[in-house]
Amino acid sequence: MATIFGIDYATLWFFIIGGLFSGYAILDGFDLGAGAWHLFFKKENSRRIALNAIGPVWDGNEVWLVIGGGALFAGFPVVYASVFSGMYIPFMLFLFSLILRAVAIEFRSKEPMQWWRSLWDVTYSLSSIALAFLLGVVLGNVLMGMPIGPDFEMQGSWLQFLNPYALMVGVTTLALFMMHGGIYLLMKTEGKLFEKVNVLVWRSILFFVITFLLTSVFTFLDVPHMADRFLTHPVLFAVPVLALLSIANVPRLVSKGRYLFAFVFSSLTMALLLLVVAIELYPVIIRSTIDPAWDLTVSNASASEKSLGIMLLFAAIGAPLVVAYTAFVFWTFRGKVTLDEMSY
C-alpha cells in the first residue's frame, strides 16, 4: 500500500480515526460531564447557567462524533459494518439517548412550568449519563475483543456486551467525563455555583481515580494481551506513564486554581489513554474472541488505497478548518456564562 513518511495509508487512517474519537471524547466529554452534574444543581438559575455553559458549543462538539463515524465508514467499512450491526441494541440505545439529550437541551427553558423544566432537566442529565456510560461500554468491548465469526459477522446475543469488564469501563468513562465537565464548569461559573462545583469536582476526581485503578487492575486480569506491545517495545511505556502523570497533574492544578491548565491535562489524559489503546490494538482494530483468523485488522478491513488517499487529502484540508472553527467559537464564548434573551 502507498505510504507517507514510510507509514502506509491504512495505518495513518487508523491513527487519524483515533485522533477524531479522542477529539470527540475531549469535546463532548465535557458537555456530557456537565450534563451528568446537572441535577446536583438545585436552583433554576444555576441550572440555566450550567446549561448555557455548553449552550453555544455542544452541537459543534457532537460533530466530531459524526466525522469520526464517517471516517470509520470510509476508512474501515468492514469494521463500521460489523461493529454497528453487531452491537445493534447498544448503538440504538446510544442514538435514543443522543436524540433525547438534544431535545432536552433545546426545549427545557422554552416553557416556564416547573414540571416541564424538571422533566427536561432529568431527561438531559440521565441521557448525558447514559451516553457517557455507553461510550465506555463500547470501549471496554473493543479492549476485550468481540465475538466476530465467519465473514466478519458478530455472533451471539447483544447482552454479552454488558459484561462486567465493559460495565466497569463504562463507569470509569462516566467518572472521567464528570471530572472533565466539572473542570469546564469551574472555568465558566462564578459565585455560589462556582463554589458548589468546586466541591463536586474534588469528589469526581476521587471517583475517577478509584474507578480507573479498579479498571486497570481488571484490565491486567481480563485483558492479558494488553501489555504485550509494551513489553516488546519498552520505549512505548512512556505513553501510559505520561497518562498517569497527566492524571496526577489534574488535582494538583485544580488545587492551585489553574483551571484552564487542569482542563488541558484532563484532555491530555483522554488522548493519552486512547493512544495506549491504539498502541495495544494495532494492527488489529477489533480482536475476534472466537478465532484470530477473524480479527478485523488495518489490512483486511480497510477501504481501497485510492479511497484512503483521497480521504487523507480531505483530512489534510479539513482538519485545520475544523480546528479554526472550533477555536473561533470557544474564543467568542470565553469567560463566565452570562444569560441573555437568546440563551437556553
Added chain:
Amino acid sequence: MDVEILARIQFAFTVAFHYIYPPLSIGLGLIMVIMEGLYLRTGEKVYETMARFWTRIFALTFGIGVATGIVMEFEFGTNWATYSKYVGDVFGSALAAEGIFAFALESGFLGVLLFGWNRVSSVVHFIATVGVWLGSMFSAVWIVVANSWQQTPAGYHVVGEGLNARAEITDFWAMVFNPSSVDRLTHVWIGAFLAGAFLVMSVHAWYLLKNRHVELSKKAFQIALGVATVASLGQLLSGHASAEGVAENQPAKLAAMEGHFEAEGPADLYIFGWVDKASQTVTGLGVPGGLSLLVHQDASAPLTGLNAFAEEDRPGAVNAVFQFYHLMVAIGMALIGLTLLASWFWFKGTLFEQRWLLRLFVLAVLLPNIANQVGWFTAEMGRQPWVVYGLLRTSDALSKAVTANHVLFSLIMFFLIYALLFGLFLYLLNKKIVHGPANDGDISHRQMQREMVRQLPGQA
C-alpha cells in the same frame, strides 16, 4: 414480519422524518442571509428584528435535523451492513467529506449565529450566518453526490465476489460528477429554498391577516416571494433536466414514474391517473406521445417500457411511484401558479389587500414539504429493486447479524420518540410564531425568564 421489510420501513420512516428539517435549514438559511445582509446594507432595524426572529425558528429546525441526521449516519451500519461494506469506498468517503467540510462548518458557526448577537460585531455575526448556511448547502452536496452514485454509479470497479464484493473508486471526480449528481443537487437545493420561502410567507401572511407586525411582515413576505418565484420556475427547469437524466440512465424508473409498460412503444404523458400493474394499464388523463415528446422531442419515438426488464429487475410498486411523482409535479405547478399570481399583485401594488391570497399562502407551507418528501419517495422507490442501481439489490444489502426482533424494537422506539419530537416541534414552532418578533409590545422572552427566576427559592 420479516427483517427486510422492517429494516426498509425503519429506513424510510427515519429518513423521511429527517428530511423535514434539512431543507428548512437550507431554505431558512438563505432567507436569513438575505435579511441580515439587508440589515447591514440599509441599517434599518426592521431587518435585524426579522433576522433575529427567524434565527429562533431556525434553531429549532436545525437541532432536530442534527439529532435525526446522526441516526441516518449510524443506520447504514446498523441495518445495512452488507451495503456499507459494498460502498464504503464511495458512499463512506462522501459521508466523511460531508462531516469534515459541511457539518463542522455549520455546527461550528451555529453557536455564534444563535448566541452571538450581543457578543460579536454585526459583520462577524453575518459571517457566521453565511457560514451556517453554506455549511448546510455543502452537506446537501455530499449526501446528494452519495445518493446519486447509488442511482447512476460511475468512477468505480467491482472487486471480489458474493458477500465480499465491493465497489472501489477508480476515478474520484467521475464518482462525484456521476451522470445525475448536478441535476439532482440543483433540484434538492431549489426544493429546500422553496420550503424555507413558503414557511416565511406562511408566517408573515398570517401576521398580516391578524394585523400584527405589519410593516415587518410586508418586507419579509416580499423577500420570500422573490426567492419563491425564481425558485419555483427554476425547479421546473431543474426537474426537466433530472427527468431527462432518468430517461437515459434509469429507464425502468422513468417507465414506472409514468406507468409505461409496453416495451419500445411511444409513451403517453399523464396529468393524473391510476396504474393497474396486473393489466398493465393506466386509467387517467393522458397526453398521447407526451412523454416521448419530452424525452426525445418526437411524439412517436419509442420509450423503454417496464416490460423490457425482467420482473425482478424493475420497481415493484409501480402505482406508488407514479402517484408520488405526479403529486410532486402537481405541487410544483401549483407553486409556480401561486408565486406568479402573488408577484403579479405585488407588481400592481395590491398584494397585501388580497386576503384570500394571503390565506392560501398560510396553508401553502405544506406544499413544498410534501413535494420534497414525495419526490424522494419517487427517486428511492423507483430505484428498486436496487440499492445501487444495477449492482446491488436492496434485499442483499441487509445486516446479517440483526434479527427481526431487534429491528421491531428500534422501529417502535423511533416511532414513539419521533412522534414526541414532532409534537414538540409543532408546539414550539407555533409558540414562537404566536409570540412573534421582539420589540413589538409583546412580553419579551427575557422578561418571562426573569420572572421565572424570581419565583424559585433554594440553594445552588
